[in-house]
Amino acid sequence: MNSVSPQIAQTIVFHEYAIDVWIELQERFSKIDRVRIANLCSAINNLKQGTKYVLDYFKEMELNSHLPMLVCTCPHPCHCESMHAARNSRMENQVIQFLTGLNENFSVVKTQVLLMEPLPSINKVYYSRGKQQCCTYI
Numbered sequence: 001m002n003s004v005s006p007q008i009a010q011t012i013v014f015h016e017y018a019i020d021v022w023i024e025l026q027e028r029f030s031k032i033d034r035v036r037i038a039n040l041c042s043a044i045n046n047l048k049q050g051t052k053y054v055l056d057y058f059k060e061m062e063l064n065s066h067l068p069m070l071v072c073t074c075p076h077p078c079h080c081e082s083m084h085a086a087r088n089s090r091m092e093n094q095v096i097q098f099l100t101g102l103n104e105n106f107s108v109v110k111t112q113v114l115l116m117e118p119l120p121s122i123n124k125v126y127y128s129r130g131k132q133q134c135c136t137y138i
Contacts, residue, residue: 048101058126061098094122 001009008025015021049057072078099110113125 044097047097049103054102054126057101058098061094061101062122091121092119095119095125098122098125 012021
């Protein structure tokens with residue numbers, strides 16, 4: 001009961017067995033809510049550093065970008081180029097979104113990172129602040 005919000009706890013308090021709670025929660029929350037997804041995508045796309053420290057902007061972006069990654073569902077997991085390309089595209093989009101939201105005083109560094117081949121991961125971009133001064137506090 002301590003692992004869920006008080007509002008949810010009120011709706012599952014009368015279950016006798018934990019498995020019944022898990023089944024109910026799965027039924028309740030496993031449905032696709034495209035309206036919620038659209039709102040989250042809009043919030044992520046409009047996320048900007050603004051007056052926040054880069055660390056706060058980075059954390060906020062990370063919290064808002066946890067859509068599930070595609071996973072192969074073949075009986076024998078494949079290692080096909082399509083799955084690799086889909087994951088790379090997702091990671092590239094995260095880096096571009098992060099860089100796009102940074103303030104203009106990072107424009108030179110943003111351009112340098114975007115010209116890298118291959119594009120580094122979001123974590124490498126953020127944690128490279130010592131070398132490139134990309135993400136120092138302003």
